[in-house]
Amino acid sequence: KAGVTQTPRYLIKTRGQQVTLSCSPISGHRSVSWYQQTPGQGLQFLFEYFSETQRNKGNFPGRFSGRQFSNSRSEMNVSTLELGDSALYLCASSPRTSGRVGYNEQFFGPGTRLTVL
Amino acid sequence: GQQVMQIPQYQHVQEGEDFTTYCNSSTTLSNIQWYKQRPGGHPVFLIQLVKSGEVKKQKRLTFQFGEAKKNSSLHITATQTTDVGTYFCTANQAGTALIFGKGTTLSVSS
Numbered sequence: 001k002a003g004v005t006q007t008p009r010y011l012i013k014t015r016g017q018q019v020t021l022s023c024s025p026i027s028g029h030r031s032v033s034w035y036q037q038t039p040g041q042g043l044q045f046l047f048e049y050f051s052e053t054q055r056n057k058g059n060f061p062g063r064f065s066g067r068q069f070s071n072s073r074s075e076m077n078v079s080t081l082e083l084g085d086s087a088l089y090l091c092a093s094s095p096r097t098s099g100r101v102g103y104n105e106q107f108f109g110p111g112t113r114l115t116v117l
Numbered sequence: 118g119q120q121v122m123q124i125p126q127y128q129h130v131q132e133g134e135d136f137t138t139y140c141n142s143s144t145t146l147s148n149i150q151w152y153k154q155r156p157g158g159h160p161v162f163l164i165q166l167v168k169s170g171e172v173k174k175q176k177r178l179t180f181q182f183g184e185a186k187k188n189s190s191l192h193i194t195a196t197q198t199t200d201v202g203t204y205f206c207t208a209n210q211a212g213t214a215l216i217f218g219k220g221t222t223l224s225v226s227s
Contacts, residue, residue: 033215043160043205043217090159105150106215108159 001026004093004109012115018079021112025072025093031055032074033106034066037088049074078114086116121208123218130225136193138221140206147209149189151180154220155202163191163204198225 005024013019025032033056034046045058049068066076072093078085092106122141130136140149148167152160164173166182166189173180179192193200203220 035217042219045215045217092160105162105165106152106160108161110159 001028004091004107006089006091006109006112008112009110010113010115012117013081014117015081015083017081018077019081019114021076021078021089021091021114023074023076023091023093023109025074025091026107029093029095029107030072031094031104032068032072033092033094034074034076035090035092036060037090037111038086043090046076081116083116086114088113121206121216121218123206123221125221126219127222128224130196130223132198132225132227133195136196136200136223138191138204138206138223140189140191140208140218142187142208145186146189147186149182150207150215151189151191152205152207153202154205158202160205193223196223196225198227201225 004026007022011019023032031048031050033048035043036046037043046060046064047054047058047066048056049066052068052070063079066074068074088111090108090111092108094104094106124139128136148165150165151163153163154160164180166173166180169186170184171182177194181190183189189206191204201224203222205220206218208216
């Protein structure tokens with residue numbers, strides 16, 4: 001099976017702009033989670049989508065949003081970019097056979113490196 | 118909210134030495150997962166522990182879940198240069214979010 005793919009791999013934006021990141025999960029996986037990774041804060045959970053519905057959300061402002069399509073592909077949007085949004089954004093898919101997030105192995109994609117100038 | 122503390126933050130060893138990273142929580146964990154991230158790479162799942170006192174082995178890696186389910190450890194015997202990377206533990210917060218520790222970055226010199 002092909003792994004999790006994320007596009008684009010690298011992105012440079014300026015403050016105030018918005019950005020959309022894309023994630024294609026492993027075939028058959030219905031759960032997609034998004035994480036932000038920075039040197040200072042480490043890996044932080046953004047949100048999880050399952051069957052096109054946001055099931056869980058981390059502690060991030062409303063500027064961060066996402067959606068999932070019927071084919072399980074997911075997009076994440078960040079509006080009004082700030083310098084502090086510079087990070088590696090990781091997407092992970094899971095078969096989510098358990099109803100509780102965190103009980104299934106997460107398969108991570110290579111990430112999108114976002115730089116905000 | 119629930120926090121997961123990992124120690125040490127960094128560890129340098131000579132090849133062949135053992136290595137241990139610890140994951141501690143102030144609250145009881147329902148389960149714990151361990152991931153490894155190589156430099157420039159993405160996290161890769163290693164193992165999940167669910168039962169109190171559980172011990173699992175993968176070749177040179179030994180994972181342990183505390184009796185009180187508040188701590189966990191990953192021990193690597195006779196490290197190799199291929200073990201280089203950052204090791205993360207993750208905990209499930211009330212079934213709604215994954216909380217990652219800050220990770221332990223292991224460097225190995227030959």
